[in-house]
Amino acid sequence: MxxxxxxxxxxxxxxxxxxxxxxxxxxxxxxxxxxxxxxxxxxxxxxxxxxxxxxxxxxxxxxxxxxxxxxxxSPRVVAAVSDQAANFTHTCFMVTPYAGYVAVAESLNRLTPGSEEKRSALFNSGSEAVENAVKIARSYTGKQAVVAFDHAYHGRTNLTMALTAKSMPYKHGFGPFAPEVYRAPLSYPFRDAEFGKELATDGELAARRAITVIDKQVGAANLAAVVIEPIQGEGGFIVPAEGFLPTLLAWCRANDVVFIADEVQTGFARTGAMFACEHEGIVPDLIVTAKGIADGMPLSAVTGRAEIMDAPHVSGLGGTYGGNPVACAAALATIETIEADGxxxxxxxxxxxxxxxxxxxxxxxxxxxxxxxxxxxxxxxxxxxxxxxxxxxxxxxxxxxxxxxxxxxxxxxxxxxxxxxxxxxxxxxxxxxxxxxxxxxxxxxx
Incomplete structure (x- = not known):
């Protein structure tokens, strides 16, 4: 090599x-x-x-x-990809399944926050995984509305463009976008300081501001899911004030709203924890991963509580390339490298x-x-x-x-x-x- x-x-x-x-x-x-x-x-x-x-x-x-x-x-990934490509490159998991997909799901269920029984489903890109997380939340709750946040970035497909906040270059000229998507204010300490020190440092206060907007503009009875990056990526690497994420999660739990953590950019050791949610000890209902999952091979996933993940009907989730065997081999080698190399x-x-x-x-x-x-x-x-x-x-x-x-x-x-x-x-x-x-x-x- x-x-x-x-x-x-x-x-x-x-x-x-x-x-x-x-x-x-x-x-x-x-x-x-x-x-x-x-x-x-x-x-x-x-x-x-x-x-x-x-x-x-x-x-x-x-x-x-x-x-x-x-x-x-990375050496383990190169070896794993070479071995898998020599055996087979594709059968479609939904037609002729294979062990690698199951092994990646098992690893994700083990590694993601929370000790409850979990399930995973594999896809190709971060955008695709976010879309599927929303589908799963809607299926589970029977509700339609979704809330994202100021400065959010969730992808370039139609639904994820609607969830994404920034117009240029991501949305400009590409509408109309998916309906039933709403936006709430994020905790952005550097900018919130312009409105007073308390808002900039008190995450619980900033969360109450967001919850008020959600309650008044959407209503918990209509809300299937809240989608949030624990640290925003394209929006500016914004770390919410301490207490913002736990307060938001507690409100979601009390109101039958699925809390979706988009860890596409923050996942897999990037932030000094395996997942950024761990820094505040929160356990999301669903966690979306991609990017660092397979060291460059196209792969993404949704992982979460078994009863939520199992809500969609059989064959309601999937895709031709989702959980490609070569990408799965790369993911297993990537996880092994993260753990073995500290x-x-x-x-x-x-x-x-x-x-x-x-x-x-x-x-x-x-x-x-x-x-x-x-x-x-x-x-x-x-x-x-x-x-x-x-x-x-x-x-x-x-x-x-x-x-x-x-x-x-x-x-x-x-x-x-x-x-x-x-x-x-x-x-x-x-x-x-x-x-x-x-x-x-x-x-x-x-």
Whole structure:
């Protein structure tokens, strides 16, 4: 198995000649609607490095948007995928089932929060799993309405676009969207501080604000489910104030509303716990997973209480590729790697290292409005100096300069002003420090 040297190296300007050629080919062959963040084309990736077709080695602080959590081409995954592909690549679980699907479901039932009897169902993408979680909740409750939150991101299919808050680029021009979807205010401590310290720090108070909106605009009698990311992803890596999630969950339990935790971006050791819900000790009714589940193979899942998961009629759930055998083999190897290599603890180490540097930078630079996140899911919210006004222009410039310097970073947030860090848990401390040093120099230059 080939690996990639774990060092940043710029062999050419970025983009190099081969990447430039591929950019031209992409523009001629691929729909304009499919955008790309980086101006380079990948050739190989391993650990904390992505190598492009021109031989440039870039430090990876994106993990393919939180997918390659254990690192690209992770040895156990490569071996498992190779073995499974040599046996069979597809039979359709709904036609000729296979053990891998059952084993992944068993692992998810064991790993997800809560000790009650659970069931799982496997799908392909995060969006597809969120849609199925809503279907399951509607089947179980006999109700139709669904509540999502400000700044939420749940996917790009019709129903998940309705659940997603941000119009551009996710929703603009693509409606009409699925009905019976409503929105409630999230706990966003940095922004809530504008309305008073109590709201910013008291999660229970922020939850009561949301519950009032839900009660008045929807009504518990009509509400099948509340869908929430325990830490918001595309919305800006927003960590709700302590107490927000437990208060919301308690209200759902008291009102026959299914609490769906969308852990697509936060799951599988990313936040320094196997699942982000664990940080506040909450047990969702349904938990949606994808991204980090199979180290890059397309797989997603809904896991939850047996009586809820078993509510849909037989053959009401499924899909041609759902729980593909090669993806299932990758998932089992990914879970084995997380547990055997202590990657939950590694995520906590990465948090400590990154926050030490970022808090120091924040103390020196008043354009850094907020540093937040958990584990290897950390964000910096950039603002105009001395204010809380979002600075999307600075964020764009910082990202572009980082890309030119050989560091893969992503932005996010409703206002486009959040720099997010999602390094693979296999990255070395040395590469992480070097990437942060590069960003510090760029920030000073800007």
């Amino acid at each position: 080939s690996t990639v040297e774990q060092s940043r190296h710029l062999a050419t300007a970025i983009p190099g000649p081969r990447s430039s050629e591929l950019i031209a080919r992409k523009n001629a062959a691929v729909s304009r609607g499919v955008g790309t963040t980086m101006p380079v084309y990948a050739a190989r990736a391993f650990g904390g490095i992505v190598e492009d077709v021109d031989g440039n080695r870039l430090i990876d602080l994106g993990s393919g948007i939180a997918v390659t959590t254990i690192g690209n081409a 990657l939950v603890a590694r995520a906590a180490q990465i948090e400590s290292l990154m926050k030490d540097t970022l808090f120091r930078l924040q103390a020196e630079d008043d354009r850094i409005g907020d540093v937040r996140g958990r584990g290897a899911m950390i964000a910096v919210e950039l603002v105009k100096a001395g204010t809380t006004e979002p600075d999307a222009e600075l964020t764009r410039a910082l990202c572009a300069a980082a890309h030119q310097a050989g560091v893969i970073v992503l932005s996010c947030g409703t206002f486009g002003n959040v720099l997010r860090f999602l390094p693979p848990l296999s990255i070395s401390d040395e590469l992480l420090r070097e990437a942060l040093d590069v960003l510090e120099l760029i920030l000073r230059d800007l």
